[in-house]
Amino acid sequence: MxxxxxxxxxxxxxxxxxxxxxxxxxxxxxxxxxxxxxxxxxxxxxxxxxxxxxxxxxxxxxxxxxxxxxxxxxxxxxxxxxxxxxxxxxxxxxxxxxxxxxxxxxxxxxxxxxxxxxxxxxxxxxxxxxxxxxxxxxxxxxxxxxxxxxxxxxxxxxxxxxxxxxxxxxxxxxxxxxxxxxxxxxxxxxxxxxxxxxxxxxxxxxxxxxxxxxxxxxxxxxxxxxxxxxxxxxxxxxxxxxxxxxxxxxxxxxxxxxxxxxxxxxxxxxxxxxxxxxxxxxxxxxxxxxxxxxxxxxxxxxxDVLPPSYPATPEEVSTAVDSCVQLETQFANQHLAGLHLDDETNQQLLDYLSVGRMLEGNWSGFGTFQNWQDVRSQFILPRSQTAVEFLSNRPNLPAEAALWLDEYVEAANIALAALSAFYQEQAAKRTKRIQETAVSADPAWQAKxxxxxxxxxxxxxxxxxxxxxxxxxxxxxxxxxxxxxxxxxxxxxxxxxxxxxxxxxx
Missing domain, CATH: 3.20.20.100 (NADP-dependent oxidoreductase domain)
Structure with missing residues (x-):
């Protein structure tokens, strides 16, 4: 009723x-x-x-x-x-x-x-x-x-x-x-x-x-x-x-x-x-x-956005992204063939194991902390996690490939954390500046x-x-x-x- x-x-x-x-x-x-x-x-x-x-x-x-x-x-x-x-x-x-x-x-x-x-x-x-x-x-x-x-x-x-x-x-x-x-x-x-x-x-x-x-x-x-x-x-x-x-x-x-x-x-x-x-x-x-x-x-x-615990400079972000690119190149040249996969799976792995290639030359252009978080959570992480899970669950994964995978996961996490810290620091400064601008425009708008x-x-x-x-x-x-x-x-x-x-x- x-x-x-x-x-x-x-x-x-x-x-x-x-x-x-x-x-x-x-x-x-x-x-x-x-x-x-x-x-x-x-x-x-x-x-x-x-x-x-x-x-x-x-x-x-x-x-x-x-x-x-x-x-x-x-x-x-x-x-x-x-x-x-x-x-x-x-x-x-x-x-x-x-x-x-x-x-x-x-x-x-x-x-x-x-x-x-x-x-x-x-x-x-x-x-x-x-x-x-x-x-x-x-x-x-x-x-x-x-x-x-x-x-x-x-x-x-x-x-x-x-x-x-x-x-x-x-x-x-x-x-x-x-x-x-x-x-x-x-x-x-x-x-x-x-x-x-x-x-x-x-x-x-x-x-x-x-x-x-x-x-x-x-x-x-x-x-x-x-x-x-x-x-x-x-x-x-x-x-x-x-x-x-x-x-x-x-x-x-x-x-x-x-x-x-x-x-x-x-x-x-x-x-x-x-x-x-x-x-x-x-x-x-x-x-x-x-x-x-x-x-x-x-x-x-x-x-409000709090400053990151460990800020990252642009140089640190670039270095972390470069490390991922190098490891992705190494995977394509040294490890992929040894997995004995079909051509379609090979291509999908290369596409998904591409944190470095996706960020290279693009990482400074995401605009805001929110946009970066959306790209990270909705696109980069799902693709890379799918590929990592596929390799981790593969029986008889060659020891060299397993070592590479551990190194790559660590490098990708470092790159993503550095980039998040970079945008978080920018956001913290910007939100503070916005509040200061608002209060300057009208003191009645002051709040906690x-x-x-x-x-x-x-x-x-x-x-x-x-x-x-x-x-x-x-x-x-x-x-x-x-x-x-x-x-x-x-x-x-x-x-x-x-x-x-x-x-x-x-």
Missing amino acids: SIPGKATAVATQHYFQQHHSISTSTIPELDWQISQTGFGSYRVAIGQKNHEQALRQALQSGINLIDTSSNYGDGGSERLIGRVMAELIDSDEISREQVVVVSKVGYLQGFNYALAQQCKQAGRPFPNLVKYAEGLDHCIHPDFLEDQLARSLERLNLETLDVYLLHNPEYYLSWAQRRPIPLDEARRTYYQRIRLAFEFLEQAVVNGRIQSYGISSNSFPSPARSYTFTDLSHIWQIAQEIGSDHHFRWVQLPMNLLETGAATEANQPDGQTVLQFAQAHHLAVLVNRPLNAIVQESLTRLA TLSQTAVRALRSSKGISSVLVGMRQQRYVLDILADLSQPVVVQDRSASWQTMKLNSKK
Whole structure:
């Protein structure tokens, strides 16, 4: 049986009488009171006990906004939220009316992608489907929204969803740009599709399935000249044309200490930023990616990084990489033939035993510590470990090859450790510099850690309703709760963000 009810102004306000130390915002028009930081569920999935514990801790401690999407964990995020909420409601620890639940729609991955293929084969394809990448489609047509809303409500175990967002509809523009379709034509089609979606969503409000709706777009803060720019003023006009009593209430966008566009890019009429336009039109703003800055296609994690115990100089890294290359050459010339393998296996071993060759000439170009860690864990280690395991388990491995393998494993570990230390030291210096720059831009942003500073900068800025932070572990929840218990003055901080933008480029 679905959980009845929906978020209300009275109940959300009562929730914070129990959690009076938590900093909150009030949503315009709706009068819902929400925590200035929301529970982001991007990497949260059912079956993960630590994820369940983290969500339970958040709801019990004063975080009453949950953000998810149909494609997070292939639906597993919504299922986990539905389960935890039901348990807490059954035990009278919260009421349904105290919690604001946000979900999103648009992506076809995993189950949804397979579903779309089945519908196509049955002669009932979803209209206006955008083929974005292999195994990834996108759609905001009413037929798809109808299907997905029903599934989201079922997974969340809710009768009514408080907020339903179109999830990155600008994927259509990215697709159109690659074709290429003339910009005017692409934008005309784009906003026509959004209008159709809004008309469906208004009917969903009438039917009691959702309370309000909006758009989550990575391109709200983009320059107006950008092909994929999503113009909030145009979307507002669409909502107004549908009806003056429309329920378009929400905007979600990326913003952080390094991606300042929402507060610094004047892409709206009269020289306003998207944040200023939203505030002037009483739209609630949810900020995503507060701790994951993507600048020039590189990810910087806005969290403290400790210096390495043993720093590595560029010369030490080069020497370690060269040692691996020499050993890989030795294996190819002296040991491979003696293993008596077929040609395909020989080639695969050479490809996988290539830590040195992969890094040679490339090791200084991974950009950030996070990017290096991703390359190391997702590409280099799985390949090299597979090859090492293959050789280790091979019966009658020649003694010379076994000695070589031991030497190579040690050399590869030294090279990888040296490179990790090199990037870790760079990251430690950079994160310290980012925090110093932020505090210099606005002393009110001072906090104990960089992650707290990053969140405080956002929640202290007028126009931002809540900051969505991934909280997969209880320690992340406790870190956020510690900051939320520290009140900050919410005011126009446009000048601070402009200073941050200018100084972070130096």
